Amino acid sequence: QVQLQESGPGLVKPSQTLSLTCTVSGGSISSGGYYWSWIRQHPGKGLEWIGYIYYSGSTYYNPSLKSRVTISVDTSKNQFSLKLSSVTAADTAVYYCARGGSSGYSKYYFDYWGQGTLVTVSS
Amino acid sequence: DIQLTQSPSFLSASVGDRVTITCRASQGISSYLAWYQQKPGKAPKLLIYAASTLQSGVPSRFSGSGSGTEFTLTISSLQPEDFATYYCQQLNSYPPSTFGQGTRLEIK
Numbered sequence: 001q002v003q004l005q006e007s008g009p010g011l012v013k014p015s016q017t018l019s020l021t022c023t024v025s026g027g028s029i030s031s032g033g034y035y036w037s038w039i040r041q042h043p044g045k046g047l048e049w050i051g052y053i054y055y056s057g058s059t060y061y062n063p064s065l066k067s068r069v070t071i072s073v074d075t076s077k078n079q080f081s082l083k084l085s086s087v088t089a090a091d092t093a094v095y096y097c098a099r100g101g102s103s104g105y106s107k108y109y110f111d112y113w114g115q116g117t118l119v120t121v122s123s
Numbered sequence: 124d125i126q127l128t129q130s131p132s133f134l135s136a137s138v139g140d141r142v143t144i145t146c147r148a149s150q151g152i153s154s155y156l157a158w159y160q161q162k163p164g165k166a167p168k169l170l171i172y173a174a175s176t177l178q179s180g181v182p183s184r185f186s187g188s189g190s191g192t193e194f195t196l197t198i199s200s201l202q203p204e205d206f207a208t209y210y211c212q213q214l215n216s217y218p219p220s221t222f223g224q225g226t227r228l229e230i231k
Contacts, residue, residue, distance in 0.1 A: 048222070049220040049221070098166075109214070111178065116166055
């Protein structure tokens, strides 16, 4: 059974960089076959896809966040990470990591999710 | 950008009821649509993908249909564990993945 677990600071100051890590267990990122995404949910609101990474390091970001987002992978630790720069209060949200399918549109069918971590942007 | 509009936004129903949630896309998205269920404090759960394909392990009382711009999620006989918020998600257009605003299903 694949499990994902987000970790990182729950409080970030405005203008700083939000950094989160997703640790995957029950399956190897480096075995390929899946795309690994970050998704966020503003309090009481809907869901927003942030971007994905493949084990090779290939990435694709939501154009609305692209200038501030970096997603990276560490296959030796079976982890992938999110960095979001120049944060404001509008970036306060629950951040989820999730697994997508292997190709085409299935990259965006998220069948396994972490439990989510709330990140608050405040001074 | 493609907009997804779910209706209703809020639905009150009883155990055993048949309920239908609609998701309309502002442009045609073929069958590139998924449905998720989210309970308070939990991550979303994939129910249906490709508009009508049931995800492994999801009860058969859930079904999806539609293509183009109009899609539906139907629960044939509501169970107590089905009360949750439901989201549709499109995968066909730029940006590559967006979600509807959600439909909150509550017990009458």
